Amino acid sequence: MIRKRSLVRRIAAIAAAGAAALVLAACGAGDESAGHSGGHNSTSASASASAPASQGQSNAADVAFAQGMIPHHRQAVEMADLADGRAQSAEVKQLAADIKKAQDPEIKTLSGWLTSWGEEVPAEGTMDHSAHGAGGGMMTAEEMTELENASGEEFDTAFMEMMIKHHEGAIEMAKTEQADGAHAPAQEMAAQIVTSQSAEMEQMNKLLGRN
Template sequence: MSHKRSFVRRTAAVVAAGAAAFVLAACGGDGNGDGSAGHGGHNATASPSASASASQGQHNAADVAFAKGMIPHHRQAVEMAGLAPGRAQSAEVKKLAADIKKAQDPEIRTLSGWLTSWGEEVPAEGAMDHSVHGMGGMMTDEEMTELENASGKAFDTAFMELMIKHHEGAVEMAKTEQADGAHGPATKLAGEIITSQSAEIERMNELLGKD
């Protein structure tokens, strides 16, 4: 009897131990499985999507288009402004041209730096190619030649009329960047362009009204 009880106890102990081992193994398996799915599997899917989001957050196609369009646009404004010291009659026009050059030269460097860091090509110097003519108030070769040949009051009037159109184009491009861009510094620069160039448009309209 005692032998039988002892046997039953031993059997129960073995069964209990086996059950415990089974539960532990199952838990361990589940834990590892969760770990793999959570850290390996989950992280494997979460990490790339997180990196993709981070990368999209850094910049997108709209940011690239903004930088590539604004660089030649700014370069032309700087070129136009460079004509003023020797041709303008009005001191106010000369100051306006100096302000434009002072603001836009550093912005060209900033925009070029972004494109380089994104692995994009910076528009070549003098890239006033046909793809950018007519874009965002860009002047044609003929308009640029007329401005170069003008002087005195005629230059002042032509410069301001053309620069108003030019600035309006830049403001529109900047508004598109604000709406569609993802790169924080680029959308911030777009806001600064809208503010400064809108103020210059107003100033030039006032100057033209005085003439």
């Protein structure tokens, strides 16, 4: 009788232990499942939080800056090209070369940004700055003809006077980008334009005897 009771107790203990193991296993699975769920939720939340940041890398001000600066730069390069064979001053020739060297690559960069944003790149030969949001300082067709027909000291003076006006327009556009833009590389380019073209304006004013 005692042996029978002992056997019953052993069976009950084994059953209880088995039930406890099942409960623990179930809890463990639940915890693991909850852990995975939490991981997915946090990843999803992180992704959704980063999406607006990615989409906000550029805004309307960045597009206006790029679309305006491209024809503006193209005209500056066209003006700089005229110095070859027309300019008399070595300083003016070097200034024209520096302008072309700086602005040609910027045109390519600006065009690349617009393409990546799915925006229109101004067509070659487009000089109507009002159509692309460019600031002031663009030369008229008559002024470009005047510059093309000049030579020697006359060219040097006309080139610098026109380029100062041109640079003023570019600096105005760049400052607008610095204030309103969202694309960090565009804002960096705008800062470079303000710095470099301000220095060139100072140089040209000195050559013109204004400082």
